[in-house]
Each structure stands twice: as structure tokens, then as C-alpha cells.
Amino acid sequence: MMENNSFPGSSQVLNFCKNIFSHALRASDNVPQHIGLIMDGNRRWAKRKHVEIKEGHNAGFHSMSRALELCYEAGVSTATVFAFSIENFKRSAAEVDSLMNLARSGIKQVVQNGEMAEKFGIKIRVIGDRAMLPDDVLREVETAERITKDNTRAVLNICFPYTGRDELLYGIKATVDKTQRGELQFSDINEDEIDKHLYTGGSPPVDLLIRTSGVTRLSDFLIWQVSRRDVVIEFLDCLWPDFGSRQMAWILLKFAFHKSYSASEPDLEEEMDAISSTLEQKKQH
């Protein structure tokens, strides 16, 4: 928020502002329940700053924890981040390696000494086609999930490696499999049933998607969830490492404002319809 800007030096003031802000947002009762994040632009940021790509990914990781901290404080219950696409395996071996390393150390950090997992009671879930992960990374992932499995306050879904179409395929297959085993009637297959069997099943529906670095595509992320009506999609021009709590706060405020003030619209139209229909009836009489 603006207040954060005016006192850049003092972290206490900053924290205080964050705290008040998140509580105020909570009071609005219109906080998104499930946020999707596409953290795009780490490499471009590294190039611009003339540092190694690895540094860019590192900065991106810190940026993520800043943004998530605010979200969880404000009452967001689930966040899903796009860490690694199945398509990313096409990148150079060295970069894939460094990304895997970063993921491993990142997950370790969040679990072991990161205050975030403890402070907010975050349950970490790694979703996607995990069969594609190298063994050592998979072990780390499993440890992280085991350690955090009893946390209930918030969920962090890490998509690793993931594509939306793959998820949908998985969901469809799981649903078909369920009918095979006689647990589900054909006629009972519906949207909710598929929803349940997606990787994100069990999480509340996604209601906000944020993508940075000026790209206006979904790049195969949460395609099923985000194409719903009334899902807010925010494309920002800044690169992900430059994305801070200030931008996050603004987006959350915008979300709360629009949800609070658009609630009455359908009622109004219904009212209008009701009035016009009664008028017509009167005319007929």
C-alpha cells in the first residue's frame, strides 16, 4: 500500500501496515479463496540486471514468499504457483538442473527454517506429473509434504511439473476409472466430479489469477479452473522479482472492492425483470 512506500526504512512500520491492511481486508469478507500465480520474468530480470539466471530464480523465490505472506495474512486459503511446466524440460540441461536444485533447496527452506510454513501453518502439496521428477527431488518433495501434512490453515500447491491439459487428462481418466469400479454412475459425471479429480481437487475454486511480465497467455496453467465466469485475471507488466507486497495489496484491494460493490447487480436486474413482467401482466389484463 501507499503507506508502505512512505516508510521504506522501517520494517516495523511496514509490518504494522501490512498487518492492519490484511486485517482490514479480512473485514471486507471478500478476499479471494484460491489464488493462482504464474511467476514469469525471472530470467529476463536476471538479464536486465546482468546477473546469472540462477540469481533471477532466487530473487523470484523471495518475491513469491513476500506475496504469499500477505495473501495468507489477508485470509487466502489456497495458493497455486506454477513452478515448472512439463514444457520446461525442453530448456537447456544446465538450466533444468539449476531449477531442480532451486526447487529442492526452496522446498527445504520453506519447510525447515522458513517461518512462513510455521507461522501460517501451510500445508505444501506438490501437484503435477510427479513421475517426471528426478528421484532426489521427489524424495525432498515427499519429505516436505509429510512434515507439513498436519497444517490446516492454508495450502500451497506447487505445480511441478505441470500443464493444464495434463491435469485435465488426469481428471478425466480418474473419473472414468471411478465409473469402471462401479463407484460412480455415468449420469452422475458432472463438473464437480471432474473438479474433485483434478490435481487441485479439494481446494476451493480459483477466483484470482496473476501473471507477471506482460505476457497475456495462460501457457497451459489452470485452464479448466480459470476459464470459469467471474474469475479475475490480472496480467501485470512488471517482472516477477519486482513484484512485491505493494502490488499484491493493490490487487487484493481491487478484488475486494469489486466483489463488495458488484454483489447487488444481479438483484437489481432481477428486480427490473420482475417489474417489467408484472407490468406486462397488467397490460394483458
Add this chain to the structure above:
Amino acid sequence: MTKIQDSVLKKQDEDWKKDQRDHKRVPAITNGIVNPAKPSVGNVKRALETAILTPPDSEEVRKQYGQTQGLWSQSSGKLEYALYKTFLSILFVIYACVRYIQYEYNRVKIRILNLAYSPSNTPQLIRQDVMKLQKLPKRLAAILEKKREGDVGGGTSGLLNDGSELVAWSISAGIKHLTLYDYDGHLKRNVDEFRSSVFHKLCKYYDPTNVPKFAVRIPQWNKVYFNSANADTSEAKKVAIEISLLSNRDGRETIIDLTKTMAELCAHDEMKLSDITMKLIDSELTQLVGHEPDLLLYFGPSLDLQGFPPWHIRLTEFYWERDNDQVTYSVFIRGLKKYASCKMNVGK
């Protein structure tokens, strides 16, 4: 902020929702907003009113609960809640003001752009604009909305007009495939009107004796119509553009239908679970709905995909103009420009 306060606040928060006064206050804040997408002076006024109304309210809370229950510890939660509410309304006021300025700025920008790009019913002008671009989307999609009856360009006729205008621009730009999506399927259900509307629009753009031919496809009913309603005969099936009309039905529900079908086939042993692959689903959905568009235009104030077929938006580029609410040529051409300038690198 201590932990106890925190937990109390949370508990109070739940109680508060049941509170009658809150119920009364919410309509007072939100009543009478016609279009929330457009901030207006009224909006700011309302937010200000909320801010002014809330402080005495918080006093009331303190008094009331201080008297009736006499427990300061309990009422302090309420007070705190009210304080946060106050702070929230201040934030909303700030937001509304900034947003109002932003909105006005965007509207002026859109107005200037509309003046700068005006096709004035001539394909040559559109052609000129497009010639400068390095690449064109092969498949273009657009989400259209039915505006309220009575508004300018509202109702079904407005929707038909918007749709046919897009067809005319696309033909002039040399785009061969156009997908028009509207949530409720008004275009689909009025396909005859739509065809004649397109025909009349094309007559304005081109020489009436030499109107480009077009085909309208409705994947849901597996139907293809050629040209305008009264020229349905023979010879010309070589068309300048193919128009697909989609609705909400072609999105998730089609995928669900596909799942049902596959489940039944599996049950009758005509198919194995391992036969369900990405390739199969992709080819089925391409047949049932169509190909993935390269560019998706949205003509509303802020992007909302409204149930557009999810399988088909994997790598689609989106374009919309902030705070715009009309189907205009400037959005169309700027979308094409954005597409021409963007770099596509899958995964890399």
C-alpha cells in the same frame, strides 16, 4: 497484535456476520449501483458515505456492548472489528479515487484510439493497417456479450451487429477462421438473422455484386450454413471465412459429455483406460469444438473468460482494452498488433 486478540477477532468475525445491523448496513452501501465495472462519482460518494457512516457506528457498538454485557474484553473485539471496517472503507475511498482517475484516463485513451483507427466501412483501409504487421493469427476468437435491451447497441440485435462487424473486419484483414463466443448462445440460436446480418454488413464493405462468401459453423449441432439465408444454393462452397459460433455449452459441458461417452465405452469393453491419451482427447475436442485460436479478443472492461472452452485456451494470446465496453475496430486492430509483436516460446 497478540495471538489472543487475533483469535478473538476471528471469533467475533464469525459472530459479526450474523449481526443484524450488518445486514442492514450492507444494502445501504451497495444499493443502486447500475454497472460496477464503471466507477463513477456516485461510487466515490457512496464509498465516502460508508466511511462517514461507520465511525459513529463503531461508537454505537462500543456503547451497546459495553452496557449490555459489561465485558470490555468482549466488546474490544467488536471495536477492533469496527476499526478495521473503518480502515477498510478509507482504503476503498482511496481505491475509488485512484480508480476513477484511471477510468477517465482509459476512457479518453479509448476515445482517441477510436478516432485514430476508423475503418469507415472500407476493406482497403483495414488491409493497409494489416499489411504493416509481421504475422497474423490464423484463427481468431472473440468473446461477445449481450448488452442490456434498451442500451445503445444492446439486446440481440446489437450482438448480431457486433458479430457481423467482426466478420467484416476479419475478412478484410485476411483471417480465414473466426470463432465467436457468447455465453448464452444468442448468436447460435439466431443463426438465420446472424447470416443475413453478416450479408448486409458485407454489402456495405464490398461491392454488393461481389460479396465475399462465408460459412457459419455451429459445432454443437454439427451444422454448416453457407452464405446468407436466402442464397443457400449450390456452387460456392469456397469461402473467404469460416465462422464458428460457440457458447458455454461447448466448453466444460462438452468435456463432460466426452468423459461420459468414454466411460460408457470403457464399461462395454470397447475401449481401455490406457487408450485415453492427450492426443485422443485433443482430436476429439478439435472435432467437437474446433481448433485452438491464436488470439482471443475480449470487448469488456476487464478480462473474464466466461466459460470459453478450457481445452482451447492453452496458448491463446488474450487481448482486451481496459475499461472498454464496446466492440470497436481499434480494439480489433490493436489486438492484431499485439499478437504480431509477441514472441511465442513454449516452455522456453
